[in-house]
Every structure is written in C-alpha cells, then in structure tokens.
Amino acid sequence: MDIQPKYKTLKNYIKQRITSGVYKPKEAIPSENEFCRLFNTSRVTVRKAIDELVIENYIYRVQGVGTFVQENSLRGKQEESNRVDLIFHDNNLLFSEFNSSIILGAEKILKQGGLTLATYYSMNDTKTQYDKINNSIKDGAKGIILCGCLEDEETTRLKEFIDSPIPIICIDRYFESLPFDAVIGEDFDAGYEAGDIFIKNGYRNIGYYYPYSIESSVTRGRVNGLIQAMKDNNIEVNKNLIVRSTETKKENVYDYNVISKNIREYLMKNQDLQAVLTFNDITALLFYKEAARLGLKIPQDIALISFGDFYIDSIFEVGLTSFNQHADKIGREAAKILINRLINKDKVSRKVKKVNYELIRRKSCSW
Structure with missing residues (x-):
C-alpha cells in the first residue's frame, strides 16, 4: 500500500475545508507556521502544498498580507491564463540592465501569487506598444505592467484604455491626468x-x-x-x-x-x-x-x-x-499593486507608489 506524501495530505486537508465552506472565499487561511504546528511538518512541505493549490486557483497569495481563498467560480481552472504581460517601450543595450531588474522583481512577487510573467518590447514604436496592449487584453492576460510611454499627456493613446477589463499598472513614467495605478521613483x-x-x-x-x-x-x-x-x-x-x-x-x-x-x-x-x-x-x-x-x-x-x-x-x-x-523594487511594487487589483476588483481609488533612489558616489562630482 502506497503511503501518500505529507504535502498531499495537507493539500487535500486544505482543499476539503475550502470546498466544505470552513474556509470561505476571500478569507485568509491559517499561516504556514500554523500548518507546520498542526501537521508537525516543515515549511517546505507546507509551501509545496500551498503552491499547488495556488496553481489550481483554490487559493491566492497577497505579498506581506497572507493567503486567501479563491472565489468559487475560479477554483480548479488551471486552463485559464495566469499570465501577466510586462510591456517595455524599448530594449536598448544599456537600458536592458534596468529592464532585467524590473523583470526579476516582478517575477518574484507574481510567482508567489500563482502568476507567470511574459515580457514584450515595442522597440520605441508607439503603434506597436498599443498593439501589444490590445493583444494582451484579447489573449486573456490577467493584467499589464507598462514600462515607459514616449508621448505627452495631451495626445497619449493610453487614455483609450481607461476602461480596460484588466488592470494596467504604469511604471517609471506615468500620466497624472489618467487614473492608472503607477510605480514611480522619487x-x-x-x-x-x-x-x-x-x-x-x-x-x-x-x-x-x-x-x-x-x-x-x-x-x-x-x-x-x-x-x-x-x-x-x-x-x-x-x-x-x-x-x-x-x-x-x-x-x-x-x-x-x-x-x-x-x-x-x-x-x-x-x-x-x-x-x-x-x-x-x-x-x-x-x-x-x-x-x-x-x-x-x-x-x-x-x-x-x-x-x-x-x-x-x-x-x-x-x-x-x-x-x-532600485528597478527590482519598482518591479516588485508593480506586481503587488496588480495582485491587489485582481483581488479587490471593486476598489476604485488610484494607487501611486514612489520608490526611493540611492545615490552611488564616485568621482565625477569632485569626491
């Protein structure tokens, strides 16, 4: 007789309490530490069980807050896209270092929420940028992180997406008159x-x-x-x-x-x-x-x-x-805002997060 792995036992336990209504939609489940004590097991085991339930859309994580029960209609639907699209306006050689840090930061947070990241570049072409935004919406992306927009506030086509069915988070650059969430620098x-x-x-x-x-x-x-x-x-x-x-x-x-x-x-x-x-x-x-x-x-x-x-x-x-x-932090903060948007879909207040810069002193300024 095969002995079921401990993480499977824990996974089934959590799933049963979700389907039976003990853990209700949008309510937090016990912490990893609590499950460790309850099952006398390691955090690795607990995390593996929770990771699988996140992938299967039974639960979702909110960075720094906790793990919550998914709505009934979304449970078990692995076939639905869990993709977030990150669209850069360019991939210039030196900017690629900045872009890579944003990607790493965003991926870290999105993974914890059971989301994957796809990266696209519009190569400084406005039409291509908006084509990619439209494609993301049509292809079922969960959300968009938009890095850079080489337009002025009056003429930008980004205003066409104010009523987008998925959240759009602007990073690095943003437009004050448009209601999109944003992560910018100080x-x-x-x-x-x-x-x-x-x-x-x-x-x-x-x-x-x-x-x-x-x-x-x-x-x-x-x-x-x-x-x-x-x-x-x-x-x-x-x-x-x-x-x-x-x-x-x-x-x-x-x-x-x-x-x-x-x-x-x-x-x-x-x-x-x-x-x-x-x-x-x-x-x-x-x-x-x-x-x-x-x-x-x-x-x-x-x-x-x-x-x-x-x-x-x-x-x-x-x-x-x-x-x-601190481009990695910009990526992390954008992912956090996007995840919170997906959870709190009725929340209308705009979120603009500012990231501090750090001056690295070398000798080009008389030091």
Whole structure:
C-alpha cells in the first residue's frame, strides 16, 4: 500500500475545508507556521502544498498580507491564463540592465501569487506598444505592467484604455491626468539632492540635460527638484543651462550620433557651465565623450551626476556618480499593486507608489 506524501495530505486537508465552506472565499487561511504546528511538518512541505493549490486557483497569495481563498467560480481552472504581460517601450543595450531588474522583481512577487510573467518590447514604436496592449487584453492576460510611454499627456493613446477589463499598472513614467495605478521613483527628491550636492561643492552655474523631444513625468520631477534646490539656496537659475527637451526626432531617440551632436552644441554655447545633472547614464557618458573632444575634464571643468547606476559607470577612469533607481523594487511594487487589483476588483481609488533612489558616489562630482 502506497503511503501518500505529507504535502498531499495537507493539500487535500486544505482543499476539503475550502470546498466544505470552513474556509470561505476571500478569507485568509491559517499561516504556514500554523500548518507546520498542526501537521508537525516543515515549511517546505507546507509551501509545496500551498503552491499547488495556488496553481489550481483554490487559493491566492497577497505579498506581506497572507493567503486567501479563491472565489468559487475560479477554483480548479488551471486552463485559464495566469499570465501577466510586462510591456517595455524599448530594449536598448544599456537600458536592458534596468529592464532585467524590473523583470526579476516582478517575477518574484507574481510567482508567489500563482502568476507567470511574459515580457514584450515595442522597440520605441508607439503603434506597436498599443498593439501589444490590445493583444494582451484579447489573449486573456490577467493584467499589464507598462514600462515607459514616449508621448505627452495631451495626445497619449493610453487614455483609450481607461476602461480596460484588466488592470494596467504604469511604471517609471506615468500620466497624472489618467487614473492608472503607477510605480514611480522619487524623482523630485533625487533632483533636489543632486542640486544640494552641487551647491555644497561650490558650483553655481548648474544645468540639467534631457536629450529627447517629449518631456516625461520622470524628467519633470528631476528638473523641478534641481531648480527648487537652487532657489532654496539663493542660486540663480540660468534657463540656458536647463534643457527640458530637445528637437530630437522620435526616430532618432536612440541615435547617439544625433544626441552627441546636440550635447556638443550645448557645451559650446554654455561655456560657463560648472555642473550638470543628466537624465540618465547614457546621456552622461555622451557628456564624457563630448567634453573630452572640447578639451574639458570631468570633474575639474564640469561635474556630473546622473541616473541609472549601470555596470559601465564604474569602469571609466573617473567613475560616474549616479542614482541607483532600485528597478527590482519598482518591479516588485508593480506586481503587488496588480495582485491587489485582481483581488479587490471593486476598489476604485488610484494607487501611486514612489520608490526611493540611492545615490552611488564616485568621482565625477569632485569626491
């Protein structure tokens, strides 16, 4: 006679109490520790039983809260898609490091909720991005995490999806006027911190450089924080040094020859520039290149602070001071919000979660 594995015994016990109504829909089941004591077994055994019940849609997890009983109509329906689609607007070589961290963070949380993650890239094409959103909805995805949207608030097509039958969570960039949940960075605080550091190091002619044509919520926060730090310290804001957008055409967004040319012109026109906060590490590295062409040294002639903390930052002769944006946490928080949306479908209040950045200090800013 075969002896049933202990996790199967526990699994059947939980399932029986669900189907008999002892554990009611949307109510929490006992904790893993309680099951360990009740069955005198290990957490590994308990977790295996619970994992299988999550996959079979008898229960679902809420990160940091507990495990809950699934609604009657959803139980046992493994054939239904448990897929969440993560749609990036690009997979640029250096951005891939940022994207990968988001994926790892989101996957960790979604797995705990019995969900899988599929990743798509629209390669900086707006039409492709919205085609992928429509496909996700038609193909039965449980929800969408949308990273990046290169449009302005007035013209974005994202407003077409306000009544989407599945939750859409915006990350990194978002639109204040649209009701989508979002996970964003503390961009204003980071911009302010960078400005405060520049000022404490004696710089007065301080700039900001954004290389693209459409100002996003991200750059708006950063430049506004920088300007506020200057005002609070009675430093005059030179508008010629603050570049909030350029004439870069959309098809040239990642043409670094075009961006380099624009940066070179900026440096030649603003020879009084002492310090600059750049939108991202790619932009900062192009500043390194163009400054060298003009005989300028970092940080002796121009101090640099940026955003990304990519792997390449530390291998330059003068390492790049940059904000680590904790992309893995952005992914985790987006997954948590999405799971809560799936559980609390009638909840209408918008959730906007902000993630703190961490400044990684290297020598591009006189340290």
